Amino acid sequence: MKKWLVFFALGFTFNLSFAQDLVVAKLRSETSRSIKKDADTSYWNWKTGGLYNFNLSQSSLSNWAAGGDNFNMALTSYFNYFAFYQKPRQNWDNNVDVNLGYMQSTSLGGRKNDDRVDVLSKYGYKIDSVGKLYLSGLFNFRSQVFDGYSFSGTNSTFTSSFLSPAYIILSAGVDYKPNTNLSVFFSPLTSRSTLVLNSKLSALGKYGVDPGKHVFRETGLFVTINYSNNIAPNITYKGRADFFSNYYQKPENVNFYMTNLFMFKLNKNFAATYSLDAMYDDKIRIFGANKNSPGLQLKSIIGIGYVKPLQVKKIIAKPKVMIAGNAGTTTNK
Numbered sequence: 001m002k003k004w005l006v007f008f009a010l011g012f013t014f015n016l017s018f019a020q021d022l023v024v025a026k027l028r029s030e031t032s033r034s035i036k037k038d039a040d041t042s043y044w045n046w047k048t049g050g051l052y053n054f055n056l057s058q059s060s061l062s063n064w065a066a067g068g069d070n071f072n073m074a075l076t077s078y079f080n081y082f083a084f085y086q087k088p089r090q091n092w093d094n095n096v097d098v099n100l101g102y103m104q105s106t107s108l109g110g111r112k113n114d115d116r117v118d119v120l121s122k123y124g125y126k127i128d129s130v131g132k133l134y135l136s137g138l139f140n141f142r143s144q145v146f147d148g149y150s151f152s153g154t155n156s157t158f159t160s161s162f163l164s165p166a167y168i169i170l171s172a173g174v175d176y177k178p179n180t181n182l183s184v185f186f187s188p189l190t191s192r193s194t195l196v197l198n199s200k201l202s203a204l205g206k207y208g209v210d211p212g213k214h215v216f217r218e219t220g221l222f223v224t225i226n227y228s229n230n231i232a233p234n235i236t237y238k239g240r241a242d243f244f245s246n247y248y249q250k251p252e253n254v255n256f257y258m259t260n261l262f263m264f265k266l267n268k269n270f271a272a273t274y275s276l277d278a279m280y281d282d283k284i285r286i287f288g289a290n291k292n293s294p295g296l297q298l299k300s301i302i303g304i305g306y307v308k309p310l311q312v313k314k315i316i317a318k319p320k321v322m323i324a325g326n327a328g329t330t331t332n333k
Helices: 199-203
Strands: 005-008 014-017 046-060 071-087 090-105 109-126 133-143 148-152 155-160 166-176 182-195 215-232 235-246 255-265 270-280 297-315 322-324 330-332
Touching: 071 109, 071 297, 109 148, 133 182, 155 199
Parallel strands: none
Antiparallel strands: 005 014, 014 297, 046 071, 046 297, 071 090, 090 109, 109 133, 133 166, 148 155, 166 182, 182 215, 215 235, 235 255, 255 270, 270 297, 322 330
């Protein structure tokens, strides 16, 4: 079922949203991804920073012939924190993303429209002389904070909760980086664990977990393609496509996730964004007339909001100096 929600907020935000309003559609790829870095050529061992983004949209109608809700309001927020470590042949990237959103309208009432916690850690060791191939290992944890519901009119169905589902990814493979804009990660050995700790959802066998069980584990092949670039002085594009195939259970049913994000910088603290996400998972069978079929999930959002970068800090490890002791021993200073 396709839903269109249009918000026009006097220069604030125009919002377009379609497909199912489900938390599972807002969870990012159930596989790992690369972390975008800026083009920093200075020397450092540790680099930390982040970003906070807040969007507000509101619209009101009175005697509007075209129809629509008399009142709409949507609040969305995004928090990011990163910690990067590097040595001549090694790098270790750590990233935390938190997305929260809430919307209120006269016809639909109040409900969340985004809820995601994503923790990613990736280690890479350079295995060639030109710096294009890295032997890499990945850890990814993803879940949500609040309960989620699917809606049919004003009727709601409980679909998700904290750690229900949650995804834990362990992946080992090769990362090919021909330049700073493109990354292709190939892993023939990826373990994905799906957690459903909520007893009600577990009893229903949601998200591929057997009824009454709380964990479902898969082993398969994973490929992710990441691309980011400044396509104009004030326009940035970032895209990703992820593919995962379970070796032992219907390997032809490939899980697919794609995301596209355009950011139009307006000034130091305000930016307009457009995002288009597509997701397909054969184990998420909550669509169709009987709510037991998989389906392609789509989400599109246009918005304008406040952007506040966190202060970037860089640390250079002090070299160890060896000083001879009185008894011929050495100490670090």
